[in-house]
Amino acid sequence: MTQTQPQLDVHLANRREIEGQLPGSTDWVSDLRRRGLETYEEEGWPTQDEEAWKYTSLQAARETEYASPLTLDEADVSREDLAEFTFDATTAQLVFVNGRYRADLSNLDAVPEAATVRPLADVLDEDPGRVRGLLGEYAEPEDEPLTGLNTANFADGAYVEVPETEVVEAPIHVLYLTTDVGEPIAVHPRTLIVAHESSQVPVVETYAGLDDVEAFTNAVTEVFTAKNATVDHVKLNRESPETIHVGTQEFEQDRDSVVRSNTVTFGSKLTRNNVYDMLVGEGIDANLNGLYMGTDDQHIDNYTRIRHDEPHGDSHQLYKGILDDSSRGVFRGTIFVSPGAQKTDGYQHNPNMIVSEDALANSVPQLEIFADDVKCSHGSTTGDVDDKWIFYLRSRGLSEDQARDLIVYSFAGEVVEDITIEPARDTVRELVLDNLDHGDAVRDAL
C-alpha cells in the first residue's frame, strides 16, 4: 500500500460500520463477539515470525482496503450464475452471496424433517438459546486472532443440527459465493455443524468466487460430533484467483464418533486451511484428508493439528499436493498425543508431486507424543513424475502428455476416491481433470 500511516485497521473499521446489522443482540452473543474483537485487537495479524506462519504471509489481506459487502447493495446473482458450483436440483442447499443468505437461490425442501438446516443469523435473531453453548465453543474466539475476527464480524453462515439417532443420507450443500462488486470485499462466513448422539450427516461446504472477484474470505467452521455420531464433510475451495482465503475448521469428537473430512483446494491466490480436531473421548475415528492443486503463482498452506486426549483413538491424515507452474504448497501437520491417550494409532502422510521447475513444496509433518503405548507414524515424499511410469504408459501407446497427466490424475485419485460424499467426489474428480493441461486426453484414456 502507498498509504504511509494506516489509520484504523480496515476490518475494525468495517466492523464499526456494520455493527448495527450483525445478528444476535443477546448478551452472550455480544459477549462472544467482544471476546473475538479483543483477541484480534490484542494479538493482531499473524506474521511470518510465528512458527505456524513461517511459510505464509497474509500481508496482502491485511493491507488491502476491503469493504464489507453488508454496506453494499445485494448482488445481482441468478441461479444460472451458480450452476457450475451446485449439485443437482434435489440437493438441500444453503447459498450465501457476499456474506448474506439468499433464500431465492437456496433449496431447503430437500432437508429431512428431523434435521435443522438454517441460516445462523435467523437462529441468532429468533432462537439464540438453540446455539448457546455450541457457537464459539469449539472454535473459541481466543483460539486465533482471525477466528476472533470472524467471531466479531460474521454476518451469517450455515447452521446444521441433527438430533439423536437421526440419519441424514443426502448431503447438505453450503455455498459461500463472492461476486465482483467493483471493489475488494471481506467476508467472514461462519458454519456450525452439530451431530447429536448416534446421528449421521454429510455436509459439503463450497467457497466459490465469480468474475475474478478480489475478496478476503475468513471462514470458520465448527463441527461437534457427539457420542457414536458420524459426520462426513468436504470443504471445497473454488474461490476466484484474486481471492485470499483463510479457513479454520475446528472439529471436536466425543467417544466412538467418526469424522471423515476432506479439505480440497483449487482456487484462491493464497489459501490457508487450519484443520484442528480434538479427540476428547475414547475409540474415536478421525479421517482428515486433503488435496491441493496449485497452478500459476498460487500459494496453498494446509495446517493441521490432531489432538488425542483419550485412549483408543485412530487418526488418519493424507494430504496430497500437486504443484505446477510457480505455485507453492505448504503442509504442516501435527499429531499430538496427551499422556494417557494410550493405544492411539496416528498416521499422517504428505506426498507432494512437483510438476514444474518453479514450483516449491514445504512439508513439516510433526509428532508430539506423551504416551508410550501408541503407534504413530508420519511420512512425506516429494518428487516429480517418475520417468519409469511414463515409459510404461508410453510403451502402451499413450503420448507423453497423456501419460504424465494420467499419472498425476491417479496420484490425486487416492484422496479423491476416498471422498465419502458422492456428488462432491464427482465434482472433485472433474476439477482435477479440468486442472490438468491434457485433462481431455486423460478422459479419453480412462
Add this chain to the structure above:
Amino acid sequence: MTPPESKTIEEIADEDYEHGWSMDIPATEAPKGLNEEIVEYISEENDEPEWLKEWRLKAYNHWTEMEEPDWPNVEYPPIDFQDMKYYSAPEAGEEEDAPESLDEVDDEILEMYERLGIPLGEQKRLQGVAVDAVVDSVSVATTFKEELEDMGVIFCPISEAVQDYPDIVKKHLGSVVPITDNFYATLNSAVFSDGSFCYVPEGVECPLELSTYFRMNAEGTGQFERTLIVAEPDSYVSYLEGCTAPARRDHQLHAAVVELIAKDNAEIKYSTVQNWYPGDEEGEGGVYNFVTKRGKAAGRNSKISWAQVETGSAITWKYPSCILAGDGSVGEFYSVAITSRHQQADTGTKMIHLGDDTSSTIISKSISADQGQNTYRGQVKINEGAENARNRSECDSMLIGDECGAHTFPYIDVENPTAQMEHEATTTKIGEDQMFYLEQRGLDEEDAVRMIVNGFAEEVLDELPMEFAVEARNLLGIKLEGSVG
C-alpha cells in the same frame, strides 16, 4: 546374536553415572563473568595473534546484541552468563611448561584419563587411535603427533595450530559456522579456549582414527571448545569425540563449535559419544550441551558423515549439519539419542543441498524413558539450482514408560522438481510380543530390553568405529537401568 553381558539390576543401578567423580587439579582460572576484558584475557593466555583477538571481540560484541533462542523444545531456568567462569586451565597446561611428551604430562591428569578408560599411553597405538585430551579449557596431551606429522597430517590443539599454522586456521576458522551464526556459536567464537585442529593434506588417508576426549573438571566453568577439521582433496579422516564431566549440583554449560571442511573427493567421518553428566534423579545439576556442528562438503564428490550417540547432558541442543555444496557430495547423519530421568534432548540435523546430484541420509533413533523428553528436529532443503538431489530420512522413536515424550519436527523444503525426498517417522514402544518371544527363550527382562534397544539402534551403532560402538552399547544399557518393568 549373543546377549550382551548380563548384570543384575542392582549392579547397574549402582553404576549410575560412572564418570561423576572430580579431581583437584590445580588450575589457572579467569574470574567469573564475561566482558571484553575476559575475552582479551583468554586471547592473551593463549598468546594469540592480533587478528584472532579482533575476531573474538567482534564475536563478543555481536553476541551482546543477540537473544538466547527459545524455540527448542526444552525447558530450563535462564542461564546467568555472568555467573560463570569462561576459562580454566590445569596448571600443567600452562604454555611455558607445555608437555613435550606424555612423560611430562601431569600424573594427576594421566590418572584422570586412566580412570576414564582413556589411557594416553602406548597401548593406544595398538588400537590405532591418536588422542587429544582436553580438560576444561585447554588441551593437555596429544598422542602420536609425530607419527602423524610424518604423513603430513596435522593433529594438535587449535591453540597450537593458531601459532604454528596461522594461515590454514585463518582461512578456515568461521568459514562454515560464521561468528554471527547463532547465540551459542557466537558466544563460543568469543571465548573458545581450545579444542582440536586437524588438517589432512591432499591424497592422504589418515591411518589412525583421531580422537579428542573432553573432560570438564573445574567447578562453575563453562566449556567452549572449538574443533576445526580440514580435509584436502582425495583425503580421508575419521574423527572420534568423547565427553564426560563430574557430577556437580550446578548446571554446567558446554557450548562447542565444530567445523568440518571436505574438499574434492575428500571424506570426513565424525563420531561422537556424548556422555556429559546428565544430572541426578531429581533433575538437579547436569550439563547444558548447546553445540553447533556443521560440515561443508565443499568439493566434488566429497562426503561428510556424522554419527552420534547422545546419552548424557541434562539438556542437549545440537544439530550436526551438512552443507552439500559440491556436485555429487554426500551427507550422512546417524544418531541415537537417549533421554531418561529428567533429561531433555532437542537434536537432529540440517541437510542443505546446493550442488547437483547430491544425496543425504538421515537415520535418527530416539529412546525416551522415565520423564525424558526427546525431540528430533531437522531440515532438508533442496535449493532451486540443486538438480537430482536425493534424501532419505528415517526418524524412529521408542518410548519406555508413560511419563516420557517423543517429538518429531522435520522441515522439508523442496525448490527443485528433480528432487526425490522421502521422510518417514514412527513412534512405538517395546512390543509385548517381542518381550514374550525373548523371555520365553530364557532371557530375563533386563536383557531382553537391552537386546531390543540395541536392535532398534543397530543401524546407527553400526556406523560407529568399533570400540566406540562397544562403549555406546554399554551406555545404552546403563541408561535404561530401572526404566523397565
